[in-house]
């Protein structure tokens with residue numbers, strides 16, 4: 001059956017079928033996009049029968065680590081990407097907006113409410129059948145592979161056979177969560193960086209450190225016991241480049257950041273700028289921030305504290321943070337395997353596998369970082385799979401758009417430089433003359449990038 005015939009079948013009310021592997025962020029979005037275009041989708045999700053080691057529930061689109069989808073400010077790269085996705089009718093962005101919790105300029109969600117909502121929207125769609133089963137081989141017919149960083153071993157093996165030696169592993173980490181009532185608010189204080197936030201007093205809880213407290217904390221962090229790594233994990237961590245294996249830079253364990261230099265944390269996740277302590281009016285030496293993790297506001301995660309310390313060590317060391325001396329941990333930090341393919345050699349910017357036009361990849365497995373980017377590639381893969389089935393040419397978003405730039409990057413980066421990538425303005429083609437004139441501030445240039453992206457996207461969508 002060719003694609004033109006498929007189009008006729010849909011016009012006659014007869015469904016054409018698409019298999020999607022993985023009901024995570026990318027797979028759920030892909031299923032929705034294809035189903036909305038009249039394609040019958042069989043969405044395979046192996047949970048709860050087969051676990052990944054990081055997901056804890058059975059719902060689709062579970063957020064395994066942070067509950068934040070990143071900045072939602074229109075002139076920031078992640079904010080621009082979200083606005084593009086909203087314009088293109090992303091289901092997951094709609095669900096995120098509906099389950100948002102206060103997080104300053106970021107879009108953070110109640111993770112359970114978010115996944116529950118996505119699951120019910122997908123289940124209710126008449127064109128989607130959710131099948132709770134592990135897929136261990138690459139389907140013969142039209143398919144989207146969205147099995148994520150924790151792709152099951154058998155499917156990983158099948159992808160390795162398909163993709164060759166460029167099937168890669170590297171590591172990622174999740175941060176701990178503590179209860180609000182266990183935080184000592186006589187020491188900690190509410191504030192959003194530079195007073196940007198929705199809640200009176202600020203969206204984040206901040207634990208201030210003096211220089212002496214910071215030094216003692218870094219010493220404890222550096223000497224704390226860590227979960228033993230397997231030999232190839234040790235290779236990764238010690239920075240030995242084995243082919244293209246490397247740490248996930250955006251999610252480095254806090255103890256690994258600390259090892260890069262005594263002050264690295266104070267200039268990184270613990271930076272105090274814009275977070276003066278309202279009681280003293282002074283800026284602390286360092287600040288640990290905690291972000292609300294549920295809609296009820298009962299639990300908070302330690303921002304940027306992904307870790308591989310042993311659980312009792314996490315309790316001991318993180319309780320040295322002023323304000324957390326009696327912290328009750330509802331989840332400890334952990335490290336996990338991450339799987340991705342070498343997209344520059346394997347995929348087109350349409351997310352089609354180069355050697356098979358009816359096979360699409362999306363999500364983290366393509367080398368995209370960040371929840372919103374993974375939703376975005378799911379959107380494009382689902383949309384393009386539907387277009388393929390309907391005999392239409394696949395979409396390739398313009399590079400001026402953030403989603404187009406991300407897809408361009410993962411499919412064009414050189415072998416030596418290829419690193420998983422998240423949304424950033426550096427991926428976009430430079431602004432023309434108008435961007436160079438009269439020493440424009442960074443903020444103004446970012447605004448110009450964002451405006452250009454949205455107007456190019458609008459024109460592109462109208463032309464389709």
Ligand SMILES: Cc1cc2nc3c(=O)[nH]c(=O)nc-3n(C[C@H](O)[C@H](O)[C@H](O)COP(=O)(O)OP(=O)(O)OC[C@H]3O[C@@H](n4cnc5c(N)ncnc54)[C@H](O)[C@@H]3O)c2cc1C
Nearest residue numbers: 022024025026046065066135147148152155363364370371
């Ligand atoms: C521990 C950890 C922490 C992370 N923290 C963050 C973070 O804080 N922020 C961030 O932006 N990103 C984070 N990431 C990356 C994050 O996983 C992605 O941003 C996002 O979840 C990827 O979406 P995805 O759809 O590609 O994969 P997922 O959301 O993981 O979805 C893949 C789905 O496929 C299913 N599956 C796997 N194999 C099969 C199979 N053979 N058959 C059927 N189903 C299968 C899985 O069960 C899963 O539900 C983290 C990743 C890990 C592993």
